[in-house]
Amino acid sequence: MNTLPRVLVVDDDPVIGQSFDRVLSGKGYAVITASNGEEALRKLKDENYDVVFTDIKMPGMSGLEVAERIKASQPWLPVVIVTGYGTDANEKRAGEAGVSAFLRKPLTPDMIEDSAHKALLEKGAAATEPAAKATTPETEHGLNGIALFAKNVALFIASPIIGFVYVVALPFVGLGMLAWIGTKALFKL
Template sequence: MTALRKLLVVDDDPVVGASFKRVLSGKGYLVVAAENGQVALDKLKAEKFDAVFTDLRMPGMDGLQVAEKIRAAQPWTPVVIVTGYGSPASEARARACGVSEFLNKPLSPEMIEDSAEKAVRTVMEGVTAPREQAAPAATLAAPVTFAAPAAEAPAKFSALRMLRNMALFLAAPFIGLLYAVLLPFVGLGMLAWVAVKGKKAEAPAQEAAQAAPAAAPVAEAAVAAPEAMAPVATETPNRGVAGAAKVAVGIVAAPFLGLAWIVVAPFVGLAALAWIGMKTVFERAS
């Protein structure tokens, strides 16, 4: 037969002890009530309890004093604070005293049963008292201190990202103006370079064509290919005219191409920058 688990309920209101007895009786628990802290400490000296549930506000000795004295005398006994006046400060103080759990009234039957089960399981699993766990608690607190800078890193990164996006939006008009100013000159320079390159490429061919008839003997040229020399004489002027026409067309068309660069390029640049900025904003939002 399984031995009953003994619980000590300390509260100046007898209704609380009666509630624990009503919920836990028949479920493997023996509930003993104490009306104040001194009576509870006397019972703990005389009997062995698996867990203690104590009210926070009681006449004479309050629940925190009871918890401190129990932790000093029997550090293996779990202590649970039960109160209807809970606050973050009182809960933090209770945790500092080494209590196992902090319950706020009103208590439901499920809360009573779950808390009793947790307290008894703590004893059965051989978990040491919170005072003896002070060093591990400090160890667990250390990563929180070191984790804080890591948590700040994404925030800093987000701020830098936002500043970068704002800078892109503000710089877009100036970059577009730079496009408008520089790109026409780039276009004109490219056209001039193409024209000069074409002219230089045609010059050796014209010189070779003009030197060929002079280098060949007149008699041999007349006998070998009298008709073949005629196309050479006629093609050279044609090539020169075509090259000159191409250069002239390039020079004439250059201002219009430059104007097209001035009109179109800033809008293309602004659209590209706006697209990059919006894409970054959507990635940030997602």
């Protein structure tokens, strides 16, 4: 079952959340909004998201703080900074936090869609890295190349024999089950 990619938009201006929803929901995204950093962090604890867009200037916690906290707890989660207050210092701090992109307002629908798409590609690439480094059950149990080859050859030779046993035994098992069910039904009468 495929679920829609979940986008969390953190901005104290509800119009921004509505803009993201209008642009992305028609493109196959589920857009969820949070009006401040604290609410966003609560939502991130309770649910999984595929990308987070956060404004910098908000009451309480700034978007840069939100990004730093997210990257500290979920480094694989792409965070995109969206701001009308884009200074070089803010951009540098965002880069040090590991954000995926730094978008300056005003945003166009193409900017929103492209940044969401790029962030999802980034998340997909980050998700495949640990899988590539993961150990297989064979290496986990200490099987080297020769032992693994021998195991595979043995399975290759055994599989037709196992298949033949199933083909021969299956009718007998089926008939036995039919007889058992029939006997039970007969004695219930």
